[in-house]
Amino acid sequence: MIDDKMVTIKQVAQRANVSTATVSRVINDNYPVSDEAKEKVQKAIKELGYRPNGIARSLKCNKTYMVGMVVPDISNNYFMDIARGLESVISPLGYSLIFCSTDENTEKELKLLNALNEKRVDFVLLASSTQNSDKLEKFIKQGMNIIMIDTSIDDLEIDLVVEDNYNATYKIISYVIGEGHRKIGIVNGIMEVSTAKERYKGFLKALENNNIEVEDRYVVNGNYNRKKAYEEVKRMLQKNINDLPTVLFAANNDMAEGTMLAIKELNLNIPEDISLISFGDISLAQLIEPRLTIISQNAELMGQKAGELMINRMEGNEEDYHKVIIPSEIIIRQSVKSI
Amino acid sequence: MIDDKMVTIKQVAQRANVSTATVSRVINDNYPVSDEAKEKVQKAIKELGYRPNGIARSLKCNKTYMVGMVVPDISNNYFMDIARGLESVISPLGYSLIFCSTDENTEKELKLLNALNEKRVDFVLLASSTQNSDKLEKFIKQGMNIIMIDTSIDDLEIDLVVEDNYNATYKIISYVIGEGHRKIGIVNGIMEVSTAKERYKGFLKALENNNIEVEDRYVVNGNYNRKKAYEEVKRMLQKNINDLPTVLFAANNDMAEGTMLAIKELNLNIPEDISLISFGDISLAQLIEPRLTIISQNAELMGQKAGELMINRMEGNEEDYHKVIIPSEIIIRQSVKSI
């Protein structure tokens, strides 16, 4: 490393013949300073190439202007969209976003939260892939500010931004039943996680209300993972090749992609041979045939809402904890056959 | 906010009846401490729920364990892949990644670099969408550590990780010429940026070497942007509908997507009516028909290389500045017709 000379407020003060306090006042423009002093200071700053040290400032003010975001899978567009939404509200206010992926790994999730805690980020947006309320409570007790998004954990004093998983799933399953489907399969997510549970419950309820039996042989676990879903669906389809389900519901977008891949590989056509619906849209949906009938998720809005909650809390406006439920709608396209 | 009581090293020291220095030694495990003291301290830490304050540590040690990454477009998978590669090498060493998008906006790029500078991140990985060497030099003079990736700026004392844009483009264009194509169009990127320039040069050279004239009416500017590419290609195709180019080269993946969309919308088929090749793969390529013949980019490797350069520099091992050129290969699939 070259000359890593750090220019400090002290040097600026010296050069401008004022005190460090005055320099600080000029920088932050928060206390009266004479025009003359102001000018001298600004000149010195420019000449020295001075840049305020945010770390020192953070230490003093107990505020880092950093927000952490922890998600299970960085490559899933859904979480990227949430991040974008979050960014769009916090960035204009001067906050930076630290984006971390746990790869669905509980241990890594803990490690990342620890790191963010030590970095003293002002807030964390957590899309957890675990149901570990104890650990989370410890972080909260240590003064960490956390908002959960997507998944939730019960009985936690915490803000929540979630989707209406149960009802949305209930609706879309009811829709395919209305289209005449009776042999309905599901590709489940990680069943320890709230979203997967709720979606499965909505699925079951819709079947029940229409007096349709759940067929276990059409139920697979895709772990919210494209590859796993691909493998499991492929195996399931092969096993039932002589009595296929007429429709498959993928509990998230990644698994829908894996499911499409599996279907395609078995030389089956959507929706002629088998229909497909998904919770959440796949990426680049416009280019993929057929266009999928889906529950649309509005991830960006979720991120925005979470951002607003953060800001409100940091400004000390909020008292009670909120559970924000983001509505989702069904988008009917071409992947379901009427039978 | 609730009780935001911060537990400090001092309180731990008090409770354990030792000095703050001893506590620090236990935490960092970098100086000899008696087993007895160690135990007392660890007990106190647990009881109080103490977490080291990384900010204070950073101030003292002049090291933040944070790396910034600035890219033009957060939603382009190419940059996400680079980020993943970077993360995979720095994360195990305890570094966090701050990921920022400029939306191809020069002003925002400057603002983000400023913010990262004030946050005193240890290193910045910059995929610039500008050619502003002056500003960049100022940052470097202020002691900021920067590695450029993807795009480059000449005459800067800086590490570089780039692709072999010129040669890769030359090769793929030569390939389609070998397949009999003579009417060759190009969808250019932002022509102020090094990558776009180099790719265009490679394109021109391949034509020249085969005595093919560039046809201006087949050259469009897609600005490295999906939507723009879609619009411009559509317009160009409509204008030349009676004498279409036989093949189109998109200078990046996003524009390839836009180009596909445009072609599709005009009810043309790839490769029967028009062939398509791309610098970089589109996302979810497996699900999109036909599979595109492309220059494959190895973005993750680029990120890794950049990470390694950073680490080396931070450990003070490196002296000279390196220009790492990542090789790219042509992947032939089904989007080019032989004529």
Place this chain on the structure above:
DNA sequence: ATGAAAGCGCTAACAA
């Protein structure tokens, strides 16, 4: 309007 000085939480040089 300005300056002196305390102190944010931590590390490390020095002394014991």
Place this chain on the structure above:
DNA sequence: TTGTTAGCGCTTTCAT
């Protein structure tokens, strides 16, 4: 092996 203490760069109270 342990404690004392200076100081990282900044903000802010208090005095002037």
